[in-house]
Amino acid sequence: MxxxxxxxxxxxxxxxxxxxxxxxxxxxxxxxxxxxxxxxxxxxxxxxxxxxxxxxxAGLPLSLSGIDALDDQGFEFALRDLPVRDGWTARHVGRQGDQAADVTGRHPALGRIVLQAKHTTVGARISSPVMYQVKGAAGTVQVPTSPSW
Incomplete structure (x- = not known):
């Protein structure tokens, strides 16, 4: 009904x-x-x-073996190119005393990103103190207090 x-x-x-x-x-x-x-x-x-x-x-034709063959700085530049490929503005800032930031990026809709690269041998692990350093620096040092970049 x-x-x-x-x-x-x-x-x-x-x-x-x-x-x-x-x-x-x-x-x-x-x-x-x-x-x-x-x-x-x-x-x-x-x-x-x-x-x-x-x-x-297409501008990033690196295979996994090509990435493994990069030196430390080459790996950081390849890491910078990945966000650029996806529409971010990114710059390489890695150097001695970089406060755990190798690449910083900004996206108009998604905000800011800080990347830390660690280059190791195959099967090696990143130690816990390094991870704590990265997490601590990203939260306190790398987050800007003003909108300037």
Missing amino acids: AAGVTALAVATLLAKAAIAGARYWPVLVVLAATALVVAAVCWVRRRSADRARAARG
């Missing part, structure tokens, strides 16, 4: 919309055309962004 009442209500609403649509068909045509234009613009922008992302990714 409830389904029949619901179907009758929906049919009534559709009939009223059809009658109103017949009266205001020019407005409906303009709205439909606007919706199509907006959809086309969104599709073109998305395709353009996908192509730009693919082009940035």
Whole structure:
């Protein structure tokens, strides 16, 4: 019984919309055309962004063995290039006394990121004190108190 009442209500609403649509068909045509234009613009922008992302990714042709072959500074620069590929602004800041930051980056929507690189031999582990240093420095030293970069 409830389904029949619901179907009758929906049919009534559709009939009223059809009658109103017949009266205001020019407005409906303009709205439909606007919706199509907006959809086309969104599709073109998305395709353009996908192509730009693919082009940035093509600039980083390093394989895992290529990454393993990098020296410490080369690895830091490769680490800098990864956020740039993904739309971030990033810069290499790694040097002696860098307060546990090798790369800093900024994204307009996602905020700020601080990266610390550790280059080890295969199978080696990073010690706990180093991890505590990175965590402590990232929270207290690297988070800016002013919006300047």
